[in-house]
Amino acid sequence: MTDPVIQAMDVTKRYGEVLGLNGFNATIGPGITGLIGPNGAGKSTLFRLLVGQLKVDAGELRILGYNPWGEGEFRRKVGYCPEHSTLLEWMTARDFVTSLLRVDGFPKEEAIERATRAIATVGLTEAQDRALATYSKGMRQRIKLAQSIAHDPELILLDEPLNGVDPVGRATVMSLLRKLQQSGRHVLVSSHVLYEVERLTDQIVMITNGRAIAEGDLHRIRDLIDAHPHVIDIETPDPRRVARVLSTMDHVVSVEFPGDGRLRVRSRSPEEFYRALPGLVVQEGLDIRAVGSADDNLDAVFRYLSEGSR
Amino acid sequence: MSISAPRYAAGTVVRTGRGSRILAIASREFFRRARAATLLSVSLTFFVVVTVIVVTVFFASLLGTANAGDFETVYESPVWPFLMLIVAASAGAGSLADDVGDRSISLYLSRPVHLVDYVAAKTVACGGWLLISTVGPGLTGVAVTAALGYASASVLLAAIAGFVATGFVAAVFFTGLALGLSSLTNRALYSGVAIFGVVLVLYIGGSIVAGITGNIYVPYANPIENIRSVAHGAFGLSGTTATEPAASAVTLVGAGVVLWVFALWRMRRVEVISE
Numbered sequence: 239m240t241d242p243v244i245q246a247m248d249v250t251k252r253y254g255e256v257l258g259l260n261g262f263n264a265t266i267g268p269g270i271t272g273l274i275g276p277n278g279a280g281k282s283t284l285f286r287l288l289v290g291q292l293k294v295d296a297g298e299l300r301i302l303g304y305n306p307w308g309e310g311e312f313r314r315k316v317g318y319c320p321e322h323s324t325l326l327e328w329m330t331a332r333d334f335v336t337s338l339l340r341v342d343g344f345p346k347e348e349a350i351e352r353a354t355r356a357i358a359t360v361g362l363t364e365a366q367d368r369a370l371a372t373y374s375k376g377m378r379q380r381i382k383l384a385q386s387i388a389h390d391p392e393l394i395l396l397d398e399p400l401n402g403v404d405p406v407g408r409a410t411v412m413s414l415l416r417k418l419q420q421s422g423r424h425v426l427v428s429s430h431v432l433y434e435v436e437r438l439t440d441q442i443v444m445i446t447n448g449r450a451i452a453e454g455d456l457h458r459i460r461d462l463i464d465a466h467p468h469v470i471d472i473e474t475p476d477p478r479r480v481a482r483v484l485s486t487m488d489h490v491v492s493v494e495f496p497g498d499g500r501l502r503v504r505s506r507s508p509e510e511f512y513r514a515l516p517g518l519v520v521q522e523g524l525d526i527r528a529v530g531s532a533d534d535n536l537d538a539v540f541r542y543l544s545e546g547s548r
Numbered sequence: 549m550s551i552s553a554p555r556y557a558a559g560t561v562v563r564t565g566r567g568s569r570i571l572a573i574a575s576r577e578f579f580r581r582a583r584a585a586t587l588l589s590v591s592l593t594f595f596v597v598v599t600v601i602v603v604t605v606f607f608a609s610l611l612g613t614a615n616a617g618d619f620e621t622v623y624e625s626p627v628w629p630f631l632m633l634i635v636a637a638s639a640g641a642g643s644l645a646d647d648v649g650d651r652s653i654s655l656y657l658s659r660p661v662h663l664v665d666y667v668a669a670k671t672v673a674c675g676g677w678l679l680i681s682t683v684g685p686g687l688t689g690v691a692v693t694a695a696l697g698y699a700s701a702s703v704l705l706a707a708i709a710g711f712v713a714t715g716f717v718a719a720v721f722f723t724g725l726a727l728g729l730s731s732l733t734n735r736a737l738y739s740g741v742a743i744f745g746v747v748l749v750l751y752i753g754g755s756i757v758a759g760i761t762g763n764i765y766v767p768y769a770n771p772i773e774n775i776r777s778v779a780h781g782a783f784g785l786s787g788t789t790a791t792e793p794a795a796s797a798v799t800l801v802g803a804g805v806v807l808w809v810f811a812l813w814r815m816r817r818v819e820v821i822s823e
Contacts, residue, residue, distance in 0.1 A: 338659065
C-alpha cells in the first residue's frame with residue numbers, strides 16, 4: 239500500500255476562543271486531492287499547519303512522513319501557494335521568484351534559470367519583467383503558483399489558486415496541475431468553488447467547521463449520501479397537478495413550489511424516480527418540459543454532507 | 549495562451565547554506581527599505597554630521613587645538629538623536645510589521661528557514677541601515693577633515709575609533725528597539741511612532757526624574773544620555789558624565805539584545821490568520 243502523503247489524526251488548532259480545526263482527520267494519498275469547504279471552514283489553517291507556520295494544539299499531523307512543526311528542511315520538498323499573501327509589490331515577477339528561490343538555497347544562476355522556467359510554465363513570460371504592482375489579480379495568483387513550483391517540490395499545497403483567475407487562466411492552471419500530477423508530483427488544492435475541483439480530481443476531502451466530513455473517491459462519497467433525499471427540479475406549466483401525481487410515489491419525501499412553473503421534488507431513490515417518471519407522464523398525461531438534478535455536481539454532495547454534520 | 553509542463557534539471561543541485569539563505573532575505577529587506585524616507589533621512593544625517601564635524605574641526609584648527617573631542621561635538625547636539633530616530637523609524641519600523649500586515653511572512657516561512665533565521669535577516673538589514681547612519685557620517689567627516697588637513701593623524705585615528713565604537717553601540721540599541729516595536733504591530737506607522745515615543749519619553753522623563761530625585765541610576769534609563777556618555781568615553785574626553793561610559797555601553801547593547809529577543813519571542817506567537 240502506498241504511504242499517505244498527508245496524515246491528520248484528530249488535529250485541533252485554536253485561535254484563542256475560535257477553533258480553526260476541530261479534531262480533523264484525513265489521510266491524503268498521492269496525486270491531486272481537492273480540499274473542499276466553504277470560507278472559514280479551516281482550509282487555510284490546515285495549510286499553515288502543513289507548512290509548519292502554525293503549531294498543532296492537539297492531535298498529530300504528518301506530511302511526507304515529517305512532523306511539519308519545527309522541521310525547516312522538509313520544506314524543500316513542499317511548495318506552498320498561500321491564498322492571501324501579498325506579493326512584494328516593488329519587485330518584478332522574475333526578481334520575486336528568484337529571490338524566494340535564493341531563500342530556498344539555490345545558487346544565483348540556478349535560481350534565475352528556475353524562476354524563468356517557472357514563470358514560463360504559468361504563462362507569464364511576457365510580463366516577467368514588470369513590477370508586481372501592475373499585475374492583475376489573476377496574474378498574481380499565477381505568479382504565486384510559479385513560486386510554489388519553481389523549486390521542484392514533491393508536494394504542492396495550493397490554497398484557493400483559482401480565486402480571481404479569469405477563465406483562460408483557470409484552464410491554464412488546471413492543465414498545469416494535471417501535468418504536475420503526471421510528472422509524479424502530489425497536489426493538495428483547496429477551493430470553495432466545487433465544480434472546479436470536480437474537474438480536477440475524484441479524490442477529495444470535504445471540510446466544514448474545522449472537521450473533515452468526508453474523504454476519498456467522489457463517487458464513493460456520493461454513495462454515502464444515498465440516505466439523503468436527492469433534489470430533482472421539474473419545469474411544468476401545471477406544477478400542482480404534477481406534484482399531486484408525484485407525491486403518490488413512496489420514495490418522494492417532499493414537493494416544493496419555487497415558482498415560475500417549477501417544481502422541486504426530493505426523492506430517496508432517484509433511480510426509481512427516473513425509471514417511473516416516463517410511465518407516469520404517459521399514464522397521467524403530465525406536461526413536463528424539463529427535468530434536472532441538482533445532484534449532478536459536487537455542490538449538492540457537499541450540501542448534503544455538511545447539513546448532515548450539523 | 550500556451551502551457552507546458554515544467555522541465556526539471558537533471559542532477560542534484562547543491563544548495564547554499566543557512567548563512568546564504570539569511571543573506572538572501574536580508575538583502576531583499578535592505579533594498580526594500582531603500583525608499584525615499586530612508587534615503588532622505590540617511591542623507592540628512594550624513595549632511596548634518598559631516599557639516600558639524602568639518603565646521604567644528606576647522607575652527608579648532610584655526611586655534612591650533614583640533615583634537616578628538618572636537619569630533620565628538622556632534623553627539624552633544626539634540627539633532628543627532630533626532631536623526632537616528634528618523635532613520636530607525638524609516639528603516640526599521642516596518643521590518644516585521646509590514647510582513648505580518650501584508651501576510652508576505654507566509655512566503656518566507658514556507659521556505660526552509662527557521663524563524664530565528666528570518667528575524668536575524670531582518671536584523672542584518674535594519675542594522676545595516678543604522679550602521680551606515682551611525683558610523684558612516686562620522687567616518688566621512690574624518691575623511692573630509694583629513695583631506696583638508698585640519699587635524700593630525702593621531703587625532704584622526706582617535707576620532708575614527710570613537711565614531712566606530714559609539715556608532716556600533718548606538719546601532720545595536722536602535723536596531724533592537726526598531727525590531728522589538730515592529731514585532732508588536734502589523735502597521736509600520738504605529739511602530740514608527742512608538743520608536744519616537746519610547747525614546748522621547750525616556751529622554752524627557754529620565755531627565756526630569758533624575759533632576760528631582762538625584763538618583764544616579766536613573767540616567768541609565770535615558771538612551772540619549774547613555775549614547776552621549778559612550779561617545780564621551782570613546783573619544784577619550786576628560787570630565788564626568790551622568791553615567792559611566794562602559795556601563796552605558798553595556799546598558800545600550802544589553803537593551804538592544806533584550807529587545808531583539810523580545811522581537812523573536814513575539815514573532816513566535818504571531819499567527820497570520822486569513823480566514
